Amino acid sequence: MPSCHELQVVELNRLGNGRFIHLRLQSPNWEWTPGQFVMLRPSSWGPDPFGARPFSIADLDEQGLHIYFQVVGRGTKLLAGLAPGDRVHVWGPLGRGFDYGLENPLLLLAGGMGLAPFVGLIKSHPTPINLELIFGHRHDLEGYPFQELKQQTLAWSFQDKSAEDLLELKRVLGLKIRGYAPEGEILACGPFPFLKMVKELSKGCGARTQVSLETVMMCGVGACLGCVVPGENKASLKACSQGPVFRAEEVML
Ligand SMILES: Cc1cc2nc3c(=O)[nH]c(=O)nc-3n(C[C@H](O)[C@H](O)[C@H](O)COP(=O)(O)OP(=O)(O)OC[C@H]3O[C@@H](n4cnc5c(N)ncnc54)[C@H](O)[C@@H]3O)c2cc1C
Numbered sequence: 001m002p003s004c005h006e007l008q009v010v011e012l013n014r015l016g017n018g019r020f021i022h023l024r025l026q027s028p029n030w031e032w033t034p035g036q037f038v039m040l041r042p043s044s045w046g047p048d049p050f051g052a053r054p055f056s057i058a059d060l061d062e063q064g065l066h067i068y069f070q071v072v073g074r075g076t077k078l079l080a081g082l083a084p085g086d087r088v089h090v091w092g093p094l095g096r097g098f099d100y101g102l103e104n105p106l107l108l109l110a111g112g113m114g115l116a117p118f119v120g121l122i123k124s125h126p127t128p129i130n131l132e133l134i135f136g137h138r139h140d141l142e143g144y145p146f147q148e149l150k151q152q153t154l155a156w157s158f159q160d161k162s163a164e165d166l167l168e169l170k171r172v173l174g175l176k177i178r179g180y181a182p183e184g185e186i187l188a189c190g191p192f193p194f195l196k197m198v199k200e201l202s203k204g205c206g207a208r209t210q211v212s213l214e215t216v217m218m219c220g221v222g223a224c225l226g227c228v229v230p231g232e233n234k235a236s237l238k239a240c241s242q243g244p245v246f247r248a249e250e251v252m253l
């Protein structure tokens with residue numbers, strides 16, 4: 001059941017070029033599923049910026065609630081200025097997370113900050129060495145929590161800086177997706193073009209693929225229709241409350 005807490009910042013670390021942040025807040029002691037998210041709004045914010053911002057729960061352990069984010073605009077720039085002791089309103093855990101069996105082969109596909117939900121998934125999995133992670137990223141690897149994941153599971157990274165790099169990533173994704181179909185489960189998170197590519201590659205080979213959407217959100221709880229995405233059967237889907245994780249064939253990308 002989601003709830004709202006005012007939590008203190010425990011630490012904030014800049015990674016890579018400084019536009020990537022690891023934020024650790026006090027633990028809210030929730031039960032959660034990888035793929036679920038929180039809405040964050042620092043207590044110091046006045047009427048502008050108005051809305052809370054959505055972020056994947058990267059991990060939640062005895063040390064706190066871990067968020068990884070990239071500075072892309074006004075809200076994330078202000079969030080990056082938080083310091084230990086600052087207070088943040090946190091709504092969560094929100095949405096529908098990934099649905100997977102612990103016994104099944106799992107292929108994890110992450111694009112950019114879509115790596116975040118896999119941090120906790122890999123850490124909490126009983127046999128992480130049996131998982132496989134493919135990570136496509138544009139910025140340098142130091143900005144992402146990739147190296148720590150590489151120590152726990154089979155992980156490959158692909159930096160895409162050119163059209164050729166993107167083709168190579170597509171080729172590898174296609175091979176891997178076909179390799180895991182039909183018994184394995186494929187979990188993907190990242191920007192829309194990345195998820196669109198994963199969905200297309202999953203079609204026709206019987207792959208059981210779930211995609212986690214990073215749409216723009218306002219309320220995060222199904223009340224404002226700010227996050228609606230088209231469903232394949234023409235129905236509209238609320239990414240915040242019906243997602244952000246959907247079966248790939250459920251949602252139009
Ligand atoms: C369920 C969910 C989980 C997410 N998890 C993470 C995460 O773990 N780490 C992370 O870095 N980001 C994550 N995001 C994206 C993050 O919410 C946005 O980057 C953030 O809200 C941007 O706020 P801003 O005020 O800095 O940007 P704005 O000033 O509002 O916008 C700057 C740019 O970012 C785009 N943008 C704004 N909001 C979003 C959004 N929600 N998704 C994508 N693009 C957006 C705008 O179109 C614009 O181009 C997640 C989004 C969702 C919906």
Ligand code: FES
Binds near residue numbers: 220
């Ligand atoms: S963000 Fe308000 S309905 Fe989804």
